[in-house]
Amino acid sequence: MQKQEQIYESANEVAKSNFKKLSNSMPVELSQKEAKIAKRLTKAKMPVLRKLNRLYELMDELSAHVDRFTPCSKGCNHCCTYPVTVSEIEIQNIENSTGVKRNAIIVKQERGKFTPCPFLKNGACSIYDARPFVCRMHVTITETNEWCKPENAFEYSFPLLSFTEINKSYDLIRVESGKPSLVDIRDVF
Numbered sequence: 001m002q003k004q005e006q007i008y009e010s011a012n013e014v015a016k017s018n019f020k021k022l023s024n025s026m027p028v029e030l031s032q033k034e035a036k037i038a039k040r041l042t043k044a045k046m047p048v049l050r051k052l053n054r055l056y057e058l059m060d061e062l063s064a065h066v067d068r069f070t071p072c073s074k075g076c077n078h079c080c081t082y083p084v085t086v087s088e089i090e091i092q093n094i095e096n097s098t099g100v101k102r103n104a105i106i107v108k109q110e111r112g113k114f115t116p117c118p119f120l121k122n123g124a125c126s127i128y129d130a131r132p133f134v135c136r137m138h139v140t141i142t143e144t145n146e147w148c149k150p151e152n153a154f155e156y157s158f159p160l161l162s163f164t165e166i167n168k169s170y171d172l173i174r175v176e177s178g179k180p181s182l183v184d185i186r187d188v189f
Contacts, residue, residue, distance in 0.1 A: 008156050011142050011147060011158070012156075014143045015158040015159050016159055018069045018070075018142075018143075019069075019141055019161075021069060022065075022066060022141065022161070025065075026065060030062060033058055034062065034163050034165050035165055037165050037166065038165045038168040038169045038172060041055065041169050042172060048089055048173055051169075051176070052090070052093055055166065055169050055173065058166070059166060063136065063139075066139055066141075070139050071140065072139055075123050077124065078145060078150065078153065079135070079138050080116055081114035081117070082114070082138075084132060084134055084135060084185040084186070085132070085182040085183065085185070086134075086182065086188060087133075087177065087179065087180060088177055088179035088181075089173060089174065089179070090132045090133060094189070097130035098130055102189055103187075103188060106188055107187060108184075108187050109186060109187055111186060113150070114150040117186065118186060119131075119185070119189070132185065137161075137163075140158065141158070141159065142158055
């Protein structure tokens, strides 16, 4: 146990260092976009689904910067077995973007711990461009993805990225959609 704790402490130091490097290297223009996104989307006269996609576009820009500091990549899918919450507007986005239709009735299912997302196919996300907010926000800045494995993921804590205005925008979009509640994607598709 002592050795595992030492390995964790070392990994946590790397994550803290990556967090600092990531923060310090964030392009000013990108930081400014993030700082203004909630206000812009609140004022925008467009359908709520388009607002969600605008938010996703900014998140993709941020992800392009963050990718240099993360071991996350296609085929790394440990997080696809964690709870994946979706809102009604995200369900509509998945349906519109992929042609996949939701189940007729949302049924809260009993499932084993770490049940894969229904869109995890051949080790990769089959709806990557339409993936939900929670998937876009989940990223690790540890040196390896070993800490994302189910046996480690909920046992150890690392610095987390948080974009205040991105989170605020998502909450506003959910409220504006008229159906802000969240359900697990496995109960819907």
